[in-house]
Amino acid sequence: MKDLKKIRSVFCEALEKETQEEREAYLAQACQDDLILRTEIDTLLRTHSKANDFFKGPLFGSEIPEDNLSEAPGTIIDRYKLLEKIGEGGMAVVYMADQQEPISRKVALKIIKLGMDTKSVIARFEAERQALAMMDHPNIAKVLDAGATETGRPYFVMELVTGVSITEYCDKNNLSTKERLSLFIQVCNAVQHAHQKGIIHRDIKPTNVMVTKRDGELFPKVIDFGIAKATRQRLTEKTLFTRYAHIIGTPAYMSPEQADLSDLEVDTRSDIYSLGILLYELLTGTTPFSEEELRKAGYLEMQRMIREQEPTKPSTKLTTLGEILTDIAKRRGCTPDLLTKSIRGDLDWIVMKTLEKARDRRYDNASALALDVKHHLDNQPILARAPSTLYSLRKFLYRHRVEALAAVALFIMVSILGVALSVWGYNKSQLEKELEMGDRMALYRCRYSCGAGDIGTALLEITPILNSKYVGDHAHIMLGHIQRMAQLKINDLTGKIEDNPEDADNYLQRAYYCTLLNDNEQISEDMDKYVAVLNPSAETDLRNSWIQKFLIGLWDSAPTNLGPIVNSSYWDMGPCISPDGRELYFHSDRPSGLGGYDIWVTNRETVQDPWGEPVHLGPTVNSSSWDCNTGISADGLSLYIMSNRPGGSGDLDTWVTMRASISEPWGEPVNLGPTINSSAEDAGTISADGLSLIICSNRSGGYGGHDIYVSTRATTDDPWGEPVNLGPTVNSSAWDWTPFLTADGLSLIFTSERPSGLGRSDFWLTTRDTTKDLWAEPVNLGPTINSSAYETFPYISADGSTIFFHSNRPSEFGGPDLWQMSITPILGSMQTDGDAETEQKSLESNNGKEVVAGNNH
Amino acid sequence: MSDVTRILTAIEQGDAQATEKLLPLIYEELRLLATRKMSQEPLGQTLQATALVHEAYLRLIGTEDQSWDNRGHFFKAAAEAMRRILIENARRKRTHKRGGDMGKVDLKVADLPMDTYLDLDDLIALDEALTKLVTADAAVADLVKLHCFAGLPLVTVADILGVSTRTAERYWAFAKTWLFNEICGEEEKSL
Structure with a gap:
């Protein structure tokens, strides 16, 4: 290899020259008489802009934002001097800072770590500043100021709160359930105050509720009001993964509507939900969905859990905790039994009401929640148990099952429509970009x-x-x-x-x-x-032979893609059409299957109708291994498949699944046994008379790659005979596979990778005059059906009119797909009638198209 | 402390052999993540390789403060692991579209549709070119891996490689052009 570092340094230097002359002068001097180097550099410089086009976007997804910080104790930011770091989370770092003007005091300064649009963060903060200033509650820490650091990151200045998070304080001091509830009521009242001033917190969690002891009294303080709103970012599907870190900070406290990422939806009741999770954790020491569980689930699953999964009742949750329950009870000055008992009932109901997925079933406001907790402490009846609970709703649903189901169905339809419309709106410009790129x-x-x-x-x-x-x-x-x-x-x-x-x-x-x-x-x-x-x-005798039928028949039509209903963006292969022409079986690795390839079927009412949405053949036929399609019997009741599911004799084996009639489902596949299936790959397809099995196999003893073999039986009740290699006339040293035998048994179409073909893998045809004769030299099926791409799995409909096949040639639907091509009968329709076309046109103009004709003159 | 954090700490303390242990761990994690993700994604979704790397980072290391040195080791290994996964996937796909070695494929691994505009041949060509680059100009090769396969911005890559941002940008300009010529070969030169 040439000295690449040298090339690199000359190239980079040359690239930075501003004029052609400068560049030329530099290159003359740098390369001297090293012609090889000079040629190399010239090529690179010439192709540089093309290379930029090629690497225009990120190759495998978007860039990950960087998040290193340059601030440290001693740094002065505006009028604040950083003293010491007092906290750090995934999203922000908090410093104790010294403020000099207008008054000298210590404050907390929170710097947002992740890359954000600082201007809009500050603008959003300013917009809410007045409202924030109106909050005046002893249990709320004031947010005083916001600004940008020198490195352009937003920061917030807050009243300095010393203390630890509410859960940590309670656990460290072994607070009883009652004491915890009293603290919680104070938190609720603080939140209620903010709500009355029109401020939603949006990020209530233990680390945002600090507890200190003042004059012997416990004193919770809610911090960070206004920050979540200012730093919120609209998360689109595209930024979802890279921005994962932003939301992964506190998914355990996130309400279903927040998990939806639709910011408009968030109102005071989202805070109620988060208060409910906080209460849950104060009581049980855990959250309904653990942080780790949610993080491990990945984004979509996390979203689903928060939106759909019903949380376990706190008292039930306690019983699932095992050994740590003893510790949790001890931290509440209690025994496991007593703890569970004290929570079961009222507290379960209160928590579950705050955690309702639908907001209108939660408490209307934080006061109502605080009041219910207080009622419980005072042994008074609670609101959560009134008839509007989940319990009575279930009763109601039970009484009105039919109406309820209809209502639910309607609701689901409306929601789906809404989601579809919004996704569509978002995707349009994105789609444009992708289409252009494609x-x-x-x-x-x-x-x-x-x-x-x-x-x-x-x-x-x-x-x-x-x-x-x-x-x-x-x-x-x-x-x-x-x-x-x-x-x-x-x-x-x-x-x-x-x-x-x-x-x-x-x-x-x-x-x-x-x-x-x-x-x-x-x-x-x-x-x-x-x-x-x-x-x-x-x-x-060419006129009647299949050779002639194909060679003429195929040039008259062009292959057509089966289209996006049948084909997916994955691999769709092995088409096989039922004798009545109404079922098309194929295999595909689209992800909704059981794993590997699975067999699917698409149906149509009549042969004139379009194919319907493909249906998975289900777990009786398909396994988690590869299940591929090879052929269907003439009566449409036996489907031959190749599969490497357990229970076979080697790699891929031939199996057969049967059904009693066309309307019945397919049965459990049966392995064809060791005569047919060797320890290598063996895939067999059945002849129309049911007496020959044409097998492609890479068993030892062939002519190289996969070869085509045939096994016969005297009647359909007899066992299959030993497979016989079709010999070197038919089989080449390359791959010869996916055979298809025409109904008369006189033509065999197969795929071959022999080098004399047109593409990497073509269809070839061999024929014989009678079933007793030897197969002739195979011929290439020619350049309309074969392309420079891969063609495999040929299958002709029972009426001989259409050939279905798999090809990975490019198409507007993308992907390796199923294709079809009509085989025009040899006689008739060969002559295209030029006059007929003209006649058709003049007919059209007589049918009200005169205007067009007039304009043409 | 996760295994990965432990290994990173060992590397930091000068245990050179620990580096070798890092790659298989991260490789396994990425493969698991990718396979599981695909089983959850709706039909037709593609995977963002760099997002996977990032998610693996969050899962294995979390958001606790990590020194940049540590992150550098992690991302170097992750970029290499992701590159291997992508290439194995591409090679497998290419073999399997020919129907070759049908039974020998590891069936536990689903095919991973990647969010990229490169086709299989380009992807494999890119990998081959990158392999050449590793021996010829290791620093540039590291930059390509960290930038393309781990999705780190050039500023961060510069930090990890201990070069200035400007140098990283120059490396990248060169890498793009050189790789493009390797991938597209003689034809581009003559057209």
């Missing part, structure tokens, strides 16, 4: 393929973006370029054919390039020649 990348790949001389792939890549509104013009220019290159190739091959008319591959190749120019006549001629050279004996 189109640009396709264009880039096309240019790349073109450069590599793979113009077939280039054509496949350009086709889906010819009408792109972003790169359509470029795509058309590229298409012209591709066609010129194809013409050059054709000219070159014509020369070769003149020199050596007996080389079949040249005809195939020329036919391939002709498809790029839509020269169907030449394709037809070349493919006939190709077959004739490879199979001279078959020439005499």
Whole structure:
């Protein structure tokens, strides 16, 4: 390898020169007469802007924000001097600071760590400043000021509160449940005061409730009012993961509506919920969902838990704690039994009412919550037990089951619609960007393929973006370029054919390039020649053979993608159509399956109808291993699959699942046993008469890669015979697999990776005159169905009109998909009637389209 | 204290061998995270590799204060682990679309659709180029890994590598161009 560091340093230096002259002068001096170095640098400089385009965005998701801090004790920020760090969380660091003016005092200064838009944070704080100033409650720590540090991070100045968090204080001092409840009532009253001034805390948690002892009295202080609102950021799906740290700080205290991230939804009742969690923790020492549990769950699951999972009642929770319960009880000056008993009943009800998922079932305000706690302490009846509880709601639902279900269904529908609409609104601009990026990348790949001389792939890549509104013009220019290159190739091959008319591959190749120019006549001629050279004996009786049927039939149509209802963005393979043409089985690794590949089916009412949404065949047929589709019997009652589920004899085995009638479900798959299934991979498909099993297998003794074998039986009741290799005429040293035998048993289509094909994996066809004859030399199915991409899993419908297959060629739906192509009958419809088309047009203009015609004149 | 924190502490105290223990741990964690995430995501979702690295960081180390030195070790290992996962995934995908070695695939690992515009071939080409870069210019290779696979901003990468931000930016400009030429090869030069 050349000295890359040298190249790097010259390149970087050259890149920073501002004018061409300066750069030239520098390079002349730096490279001297080292031509290799100079060429290398020139190439790099030339491709630099392309490289920038290529690496335009982050390659694998977005950047992680940095969060190092430069502040330390001694630093002076505006009129505050930092003294010592008194706390640090995931989001902020808190310093004790000295304020000199206008009065000299000690304050707490909280610096927000994570990257934020400081200006808007301060603006939001300023907007609420007046309201904050109106809060005057002994149990609320005042927020005094806000500003930005030199490094541009927002900071808040607060009344300095010495003390420890409420839970820590209670546990350290073994406060009894009663004492804890008295403290809690004070907290509620403080929150109520703030709510009355229009301030919502949004982040109530133990570390924001500090407790000190003053004149022998316990004194809780709620800190951080106004900060959560000022520092809130709208979390979009895109920033969700990178901003995870912002919200992961306190998910255990987050209300369902806050977990939803819809900031508009938050009101005073969100604080009630958080107070409920605080109460829960004061009573039981734990939160309903533990911090660790939520963090480990990942974001979406966390959101789901908070929104949907009913919390366990505090008294029940205590009984699940095991050994630590003794310790928790001790910290409350109590025994485990007595503790559980004291919480069961009223306190359970009070906590559960604050934790209702729907806000209107929680306490209306913090006073009501405080009052209920006080009633409990005074042994008076509590509000939470009144008829509006969950309990009576259940009673009500039970009495009015039908109406309730309908109401719930309606509610769900409305919610789904709402969510869909908002997601749609958000995604539109994002989607635009992604579409444009996708189109640009396709264009880039096309240019790349073109450069590599793979113009077939280039054509496949350009086709889906010819009408792109972003790169359509470029795509058309590229298409012209591709066609010129194809013409050059054709000219070159014509020369070769003149020199050596007996080389079949040249005809195939020329036919391939002709498809790029839509020269169907030449394709037809070349493919006939190709077959004739490879199979001279078959020439005499071509009209009725499958060769002719395909070779002519396939050029008349173009492959079509089965579309986004059937295909997913994952791998959709192994199409197999039922004899009545109404069920299409296939396998796919889309994530909603059981694991690996699973078999799915899509249905249609009649063969004219479109395919429906695919349905998973369920756990009887599918396993967590690979379950792939290979074929269906002529009566539609046996489905052959390959699977590597446990219970087989090796890697992939052939299994069969049966059903009694078409309307019944498929049964448990049965392994075909050791005659068919070797210790290697064996995938078999059934012939129409049910007497041959065509197997592709990589068992030892073949000609290389996978080979095609056939096993026969005398009647469908007999066992299968030993599989026989089809021999070196059919099998190559490369992979030969996914066979399909036509209904008459005279043609075998299979996939092969032999090098003489058009792409990396093509369809080939071998034929025989009778079932007693040997198979002929396989021919390539030609350039309309085969492309430079991978084609595998051919399957022809029972009426012989359509071939279904898998291809990873590019399409507007992306991904490796299922495709179909119609096989036009040999006779008829061969002649396109030019006059008929003109007639059709004039008919249309007689049907009220005169205006268009008039404008054209 | 998690295993990872313990190892990071050991590295900080000069135990060079501890570095080797870090990679497999983080690799395993990332793979688990990714596989589990995919099973929870709705159909058609893709994974953000860098977000996974970040989440692994939060899970393994948490938000407690960690020295930058420590974070550097973590992210270096995580970037390498993520690179391996992405490449294995791409290679597997390429093999499996050919149907090759069908039964030999580790079935416990689901395919991970990654949020990236690189296709399989480009991804594998990128990896091959990066491997060359590791021997030829290790500092630049480290920068690419930390920036692309761990998603750290250049400022942070500069900190970890102990170079100035400007140097990191120059490295990145060079790395992009060099890698692009390696990935796209001769064709780009001649077109």
